[in-house]
Amino acid sequence: MSTLLELERVTKRFGGLTALDGVSLRVGAGEIVGIIGPNGSGKTTLFATASGFLRPEDGDIRFDGRSIVGLRPSRINALGLARTFQIVQPFAGLSVRENVVIGALRGGRETLATARRIAAEVLDLVGLSPRAGQPAGNLTLPEQKRLEMARALATQPKLVLLDEIMAGLRPAEVDQAIGLLRQIRGRGVTLVIVEHLVRAVLALAERMYVLHHGSLIAEGRPDEVIHQPAVVEAYFGTTDGSPARA
Amino acid sequence: MTPGPADTTRVAPLNGPIGRLAAFCADWLNAQLALCLGALVLAALVGWLVESTYYIQIMVLATIYAGIGISWAIAGGLGGLLLLGYISFFGIGAYVNGLLFTKFGVSPWANLVLAAAAAALLALLIAAVTLRFGLSEDYFALFTVAVSQVLKLLFLNWDYAGRATGIYITVVRDDFWAMSFTGRRPYLVIALGLLLVALAVSYAIQRSRLGYYLAAVRENAQAAEAIGINESRVKTLAIVISGGLAGAIGAFWGQFTSFIDPKLSFSLAKNFEMLLGPVIGGRLSLIGPLLGTALVKPMEDLLRGWLGGGADALYLVLYGSVLVAGCLLLPRGFAAYLEAWHRRLTARTAS
Amino acid sequence: MTAEILVQAMVLGLLQGGIYALVAAGLTLIYGVMKVVNFAHAEFLTLGMYLAFSAYTLLGVSPYLAAVFALGLVFVLGAAVQRTLIRPALRHPQINQLLITIGLSTMLIGAMQIIWGPRNYVVPLPWGRATLGLGDLRVTYTRLIAFGVAVAIAAGFWVFLKRARGGLAIRAAAQSPDAARLMGINVERVNLVTFGLGTGLAALAGALIAPVFFINPTFGIDYFLLPAFVIVVLGTMGNFVGAMVGGLVIGLAESFGGLLLGAALRQFASLAVFVLILLWLPRGVFGGRMT
Structure with missing residues (x-):
């Protein structure tokens, strides 16, 4: 499977706060990749950086074989990378x-x-x-x-970054949305989904990354990743991360 | 609902020319175009019948302002830009024609185009620096006002352009190539022609992809970027088109008043007067600026004439009140009411 | 150019800057709280001048005492304007808000011209031309008093903003109206008081300079509107301390600008600073504290 989107040691800081700390990840063409993490772990920052709305301090982002760091969001969209907004716009x-x-x-x-x-x-x-x-x-x-x-x-993107499109949906609507996303992938569109709702990610994603405090702490098949001690710790072990609303 | 580029609405077909017109006007933008063209024909007719130079003079000025209003609304309305200092483009246009005509004998007809080009260039410059430096809306507004006052100061101190005295254009006989006429009627025809150009440009924009981009950037610039619309380019284009049209109209204005000086060409009072029509008429529509200006501008001129020179203080109070009341009571302009009425009408016709 | 001329320019610039600071303080406060650019601000200054003039010529009241009444009277007028025009306009598009304050400016100029006429007036203080000599430098007492009082009032107001409950409410509303509301602050009342205070301070400044300048209906818009805008942009719109420092800087810039470019181009210095600041520091020198 050829790589469509690749982040290499991407770091994004806001003043003294490091929102993304050397994040590296890879999305192959045709995949559905999930990204989960507690509140404030940097998921939305990751999307904003990958789509050109934020400029990383360090690292490289490549899409479809070329570096897209520093390009305008509209230009990145024209290359085939689309996004949705967590807060609808x-x-x-x-x-x-x-x-x-x-x-x-x-x-x-x-x-x-x-x-x-x-x-x-x-x-x-x-x-x-x-x-x-x-x-x-x-x-x-x-x-x-x-x-x-x-x-x-x-x-008509090659890849869409979907930011919490299932938040606030009723269970029946979630199932509907899962069906819809599968259908979209069936048309050859690669999907990266950020979702609070772990159930939806587990149902859809072939691979999954877990973000915590701006760093990736786990990667792999969803059923494996979800049971890794670091992930369990990130979700349930610390006081600042809210548990998943599964 | 804020009017964006119109969706085409289908209505049961009627036969004959009336039916075709009705079908055409079922679309709000087309209906506006038809009303605007009707108003132009009416204005031409009135201009043909009326003998008084005074009233024709007022009509010419109102037509100039209406053209300016429609041009401004491309950036200030459709593009949602807070283009507060708009008179810069108008003034530059007036001076380009004034200088080229009196110093080099270039025909004002050619100067309409050259003035538009010069004003568009200024607009490009303003857009480039403000977007490059990412000025927020209020700062952008103040910047554009500051630019107009910088220009005023420059022309006040430029010997070649006659400093505070400005430029006089002498008209001794009718001369078509010199756009000089002893009567006032020819000027009305030219003014209506320029208004028609502004209307055509605005209509074409609203029918085109650019109209959609402007609506997107106005509604939510971030979301527009996310779906491949270059916000800076769209805004720049809006300012350049808006500014260019104002330049051409400014050139004609100078030719018409035959007197171009810095105080009038870059007057802030006139600047705001120009924006009043589109704002209370409805800056998101085609007909709004025309309607607003047609109501306000002649009223101002007649009021001023009627009150006489001694009562300019009273005039200021009345004019200020109209400005305040209009902007307060008509946040979306007259056109919003017309549009709602049009929607009800088409809904009834369709059923 | 001799050293004395430079010192003279500096002193005059600072004296003017103190007045600018007080006028700009009100403008920046109104912007900070309501995000409204008040184009009518300078007219409240002119009104203060006329009030001082009438108080002196009709009642024999000192302009400095009249300044207090001007503050009170214009506070009420400003609050009334806020309630009737500004508050309903806050929900409107920005262009409407701007044109409303522009219309208000026009109305006020017309009204003042109806009441006081278009002529130039001056408050004929018997000691109005008396000067204080410091070596070769001579400064009128009226300018010195205006400067001293303006700076004292501005400083006092700054303490009010920092320390008093009311000042805290104003700062909270400027930071975030929604958060302020949640904290139980009556934001509507803060808006009302802020507009009253902001315009009142301009009127107070007007009364202070009534013995210094010729008074006419367009005095404010001709000489104070542009510098006031430059100052609030320079000091970051909404930033009180920024307006104070900006006032002094622009006073000096104009003074030296006049010296270098001649009186006709005096305002050019302001405009040049304005354009440059907008471009290089779009959030002002005190940027980052914009909200």
């Missing part, structure tokens, strides 16, 4: 359809007509077609999470 005043059409324009590489067609397909896929005419601000939170995903998928 809809274009609230625009319609759901418009939100996705803007993604489907791919920064100008598609015509409006093509973008409209792609948007319609993606909206169908995530099940938002019935809401397409609504202002995005009117959606419920689970719907807005799906909109986040739809917008990212509309850019």
Whole structure:
């Protein structure tokens, strides 16, 4: 399996706080990789750094064979790396359809007509077609999470970083989302998922990384990783990490 | 709902030209375009019928301001930029024409384009530095105001441009190539032409991908970047288009008033007066700036004329009150009401 | 250029800077708490000047006593303006907020012109031209008093912000209105008081300089608006200490700028500082404490 995304000793600091401490990880094309970790372990910082919203102090990030450190987020997206936001960021005043059409324009590489067609397909896929005419601000939170995903998928990425898209979903909705993600991977899209919900990660991911205090403390097959002493310690042993809301 | 690029709405087809027009206007943006064009025709008609030079003069100024309002709304409305100091582009345009025409005899018709280019260049510069240094909204607003005042000071102290005295354009006879006319009507025709250009540009933007990018950047710049939209490039483009149009209109304004000086060309009072129309008319729409300016600008001019020179203090109080009340009571402008009405109307027609 | 001229420029610059600091303090405070750029700020200064003028010519009250009344009166006016115009505008787009304060500025200029007329006035203190001599340097007492009182008030206000309960509430609201609300602070009232105090301080500064400058309706907007903006940007919008230091710096910059470039280009020094600061230090010299 060829490597699609690779982080090499990536360090990100905010003032005196080291949010990412020499993190190295690798995502192969076509994989579903999970990243878990207690609150404040650096998961969202990791995504923000990989997608170009934050610039690392040290280390290298390579995507599809080239270094992407220092590139604008829009440029990184154009290379095929998309992301969603943990705190949803809809274009609230625009319609759901418009939100996705803007993604489907791919920064100008598609015509409006093509973008409209792609948007319609993606909206169908995530099940938002019935809401397409609504202002995005009117959606419920689970719907807005799906909109986040739809917008990212509309850019036709090779890889999507999914940041807690299942938070706040009911169990039945989680199962639905798991099915959806499998379907998306089936179309050849590589997925990296950050999720508080360990159950979802276990069900989806082929490989998993565990972040704690900005460092990777474990890596491997989910069923193996979850039982490693360091991971158990990180989740349940210390007072500052909140246990997983499984 | 904040109007973004319009979704195409389908309505049951009617036959005949009226039906085709109705079908065309079922889309809000198209309906606005139709209303704006109607207003232009009406203005031309009134200009043709009215004999009073005074009223035509007021109409020309209102048309200039409407054009400026639509141009500003491309960056200040559609792009969501706090472009507070807008008169810089207008003033530069006026001076480019003033200097090229009086010193080198270049035709003002050509100067419309050259002024637009110069103003666009200034806009590019402003966009480049403010985006490069990442100024936040309020700082960006103050920066643009500061730039206009720096320009005022520069022209006040530039001998070649006549310092505080400025530039006079003398009109002795009708001369088409010199864009000089003894009557006022030809100026109204040109002003309406420029307004039409501004309308066409704004309409085309809202129909194009750029319209979508502007809406995205306005609504959430971070999310826009995440899906491949280069925020800086989109904002730069908006400022450049906005500034360029203002440059051309400024060039015409100088030609029309035939007097270009730093105090008028870079006046802050005029600057804010220009923004009032689009803000209370609705800066996210096509028709808003036109409507707002058509209501406010002639009212100002007539009020000023009616109160006479001695009552400018009263004028300031009244004008200030309109400014405050308009911005306070119409946060989304008249156009928001029109749009809601249009939506109800099309919903009823469709069912 | 002799040393005396330089010293003279420095002293005059500092004296002017003290007044700037007091005016800018109110502006920066209002921005810090409400995130509103108040384009009408300088008009409250002009109003303070007129109040001092009328108090002196009609009632024979000293401008320095009138300064206290100007503070109180404009505090009430400012609070009323906050309640009727600013508070409802806080929910509006920023461009509307800006134009509302611009409209307010226009209204106030018109109103002052209706009341006092367009002529230049001066407060005819009998000792208004008396000067204090320090070697070759001569400074009018009116300027010295204005500077001394302005700096004392500003310092006192700083202590109020640091120590008093009310000052704490203002600082908390500036940091984070939501957190302040959770702490049980009435943010609406803080906004009201801050706007009243900010504009009141400008009026107080106006009364202090009423014996120094010619008073006319556009005095404030002509001579104080731009420096005040430069100062708050220089000192980071919302930062009180930044405004104090910025005031003195801009006073000096203008004074030396006038010396080097001539009186006509005096304001150019301010503008140049403004543009450079915006570019190189977009968060101001005191950046990082913006919220």
